[in-house]
Amino acid sequence: MFFIATCEKTNNKEFVLFDFESESVLDEFHWKCHTLFSLSDDHAVHGEKSLKLELFPSSYPGLSPKLKHHDWRGYGSFCFDVVNPSPEPVSIVLRIDDKKEA
Amino acid sequence: MIKYIVFSLFLVLFFYGRYMEPNTIKIREININSDVIGNALKNKIIVHISDLHISRFGKVETEVLNIIDQINPDLIFLTGDYIKWKGDTKPALTFLSKFEAKSGVFAVMGDYDYSDSKNSCLFCHEKGSGRPTKQHNVHMLRNSSQKLNIGKQVVKIAGMDEGYDGLNELKKIKDMGDQDTLLLVLSHSPFAFDKFSGKDSVLMFSGDTHGGQVSLPSWLFKLLGYEKNVKYNYGLFQEGKKNMYVTRGIGTSHFRFRLFCPPEVAVFRF
Numbered sequence: 001m002f003f004i005a006t007c008e009k010t011n012n013k014e015f016v017l018f019d020f021e022s023e024s025v026l027d028e029f030h031w032k033c034h035t036l037f038s039l040s041d042d043h044a045v046h047g048e049k050s051l052k053l054e055l056f057p058s059s060y061p062g063l064s065p066k067l068k069h070h071d072w073r074g075y076g077s078f079c080f081d082v083v084n085p086s087p088e089p090v091s092i093v094l095r096i097d098d099k100k101e102a
Numbered sequence: 103m104i105k106y107i108v109f110s111l112f113l114v115l116f117f118y119g120r121y122m123e124p125n126t127i128k129i130r131e132i133n134i135n136s137d138v139i140g141n142a143l144k145n146k147i148i149v150h151i152s153d154l155h156i157s158r159f160g161k162v163e164t165e166v167l168n169i170i171d172q173i174n175p176d177l178i179f180l181t182g183d184y185i186k187w188k189g190d191t192k193p194a195l196t197f198l199s200k201f202e203a204k205s206g207v208f209a210v211m212g213d214y215d216y217s218d219s220k221n222s223c224l225f226c227h228e229k230g231s232g233r234p235t236k237q238h239n240v241h242m243l244r245n246s247s248q249k250l251n252i253g254k255q256v257v258k259i260a261g262m263d264e265g266y267d268g269l270n271e272l273k274k275i276k277d278m279g280d281q282d283t284l285l286l287v288l289s290h291s292p293f294a295f296d297k298f299s300g301k302d303s304v305l306m307f308s309g310d311t312h313g314g315q316v317s318l319p320s321w322l323f324k325l326l327g328y329e330k331n332v333k334y335n336y337g338l339f340q341e342g343k344k345n346m347y348v349t350r351g352i353g354t355s356h357f358r359f360r361l362f363c364p365p366e367v368a369v370f371r372f
Contacts, residue, residue, distance in 0.1 A: 031232030033223050034244065038234055054234070056244040 015075070018065065020051040028066050034058035043083040050083075060093070119316070119361035124354055127165050128366045129173075132338060134345055138303040142257050142284040143372040146205075149173055150368040152181040152290075152309025153351030155214065159193045162365070166352060167200050169367050176252060178203040180240065181309040182212025182290035184225075187355070189214075191221045198225075198238035205252045207240045210261040212290035212310060214355070243288060247275055250286075262289040262297075272297065292334035292348045300342020311335050313350030317362040336363075 018025055020039055029037065040052035055061040084090050134140075149170050156163060170178065178201055184194035201207045216222045226242050228235055241248075243261020250259045260275040276297060278285050285304045287294070292308040313336035314323060323331040339346045352365040 026231065026233055029232060031227065031230070033227075035232055036226060036234045037232045056246055 016046070017067075018051070019046050020049045021047045022049075026051075030064040030066060032061075032064075035061045035063070037063065043085075045081045050081075055090075062093075115361060119359045123360040123362075123364050124358055125162055126364050127162065127169060127352070128364045129169060129369060130366045131369050131371065132347055134305070134338065134370065134372075136303070136305075136343070136345065138282065138284050138343070139305055139345070140372050142255050143252065143370075144255075146177065146252055146372050147173060147175040148177045148179060148370040148372075149175040149203075150179045150181070150307045150347065150349055150370070151352055152307075152349045153183040153212070153312055153353055153355075154194065154197065155183055155186050155189075155353030155355050156194045156197055157186050157189055159196050162352065163193075163197050166367060167197075170201070173367075173369055175203050175369070176205045178207040179286075179288055179307045180207070180209035181288050181307055181349070182210050183214040183309065183351075183353075183355070184212070185214055185217075187214055188218045191218075191224045195224065195235075195237045198240050201238070201240060205250065208259060208261065208288060209240045209242055210263050210288045210290055211242065211244070213264060216264055245272070245275075247278060257284055257286060259286040260288070262287060262291075262294045264290070292330060292339075292346060295334065295339065295341075295344070295346040298344050300344050302344060304344040304346075306344070306346035308334070308346055308348045309351050311348055311351075312354065312360075313348075313363045315354055315360050315363055 018028070023039060026037060026039070031037075034056040036054040038052050039049045041048065042050065042052070044050045053063065078094075082092065151166065151170075154163070180198075180201075184198070185191055198209075211222070211225060215225060224235065224237075226235060226244070227233065243259065244263045245261065247258060247260035250257045258278050260278060262272070262275065275287070276299075283303065285302065287298070287304055287306040289295075289306060289308050290310050292310060294308065295306055298304045298306070311331050311334060314328070314331050320332045320335065323335065334346070334348050336348050336350050339348065347368060347370075349368045350363055350366045352367075354360060
């Protein structure tokens with residue numbers, strides 16, 4: 001799977017969280033077993049690179065970013081582009097952890 | 103007098119099994135009569151090795167690599183247990199880095215490879231990172247499958263890793279099998295053979311048993327509690343259209359000793 005993530009503000013301004021243009025961005029993700037990620041030239045919709053994810057069977061293989069920003073007030077949507085090169089469908093779960101008092 | 107003869111014989115056998123046979127690598131050529139397999143892998147050479155249990159990169163490992171280099175296979179299959187229990191992964195990763203084959207090197211991991219949960223990740227990942235390892239070019243098939251281009255043929259290959267029983271992917275892998283198209287399966291445990299139908303053209307490569315390390319009758323393995331050696335100790339097993347080869351492996355676990363069960367490199371020529 002291939003990936004890019006952005007956030008969109010209510011006044012249509014876009015804040016790009018990850019565009020995967022440099023290797024150093026891979027250090028901004030928590031890693032775990034059964035998930036491999038690397039940069040790829042394929043399927044880039046923003047810039048020249050995308051993130052290639054190789055997912056092996058386990059409980060919830062995927063990505064967990066180390067976000068520097070945590071206050072998303074004023075943002076209307078979270079967008080991401082993903083490509084599944086396999087002929088078989090893949091289910092995606094997006095999980096957002098939110099503070100109760102926020 | 104007889105006591106001395108028996109004792110001497112015991113000493114000779116012990117010395118041979120401890121210091122000589124584990125260092126004597128045999129090349130075993132296996133023939134499989136199957137039109138589906140023969141057509142899919144026509145003129146191709148596959149090498150299968152397993153259960154290396156490497157603690158250091160030594161003479162045995164060097165000889166195995168020399169043997170494989172001389173054979174010059176199209177595919178190399180590795181079926182797990184590359185390290186000792188909770189052992190150092192570095193010699194094993196160095197060994198894996200030496201493998202090259204025209205159509206690829208494919209592998210699964212064994213129970214020993216998972217014995218140290220932190221270091222087991224090094225077979226696939228760079229240390230402390232989600233990046234794929236750069237230490238070797240071996241494709242680790244972790245309960246996953248892919249299509250493989252071998253010359254003009256497309257063959258399906260799947261790897262069954264630890265814990266395959268509880269996974270949905272097992273059903274997907276089993277569904278890949280059919281009567282007319284070859285499915286290659288790598289599995290550390292030979293019991294995975296029981297998961298496939300005899301109606302499907304499956305060629306499985308497996309290890310784990312070490313051939314018993316000592317050549318014993320099956321009733322004795324049963325008495326000792328080694329169920330896998332009772333049913334699938336070593337060799338070629340055929341049931342309908344499915345075939346499995348269980349290799350004796352290269353290394354030893356627990357105690358370095360082999361008697362009339364030498365380490366082997368298995369070669370399949372189609």
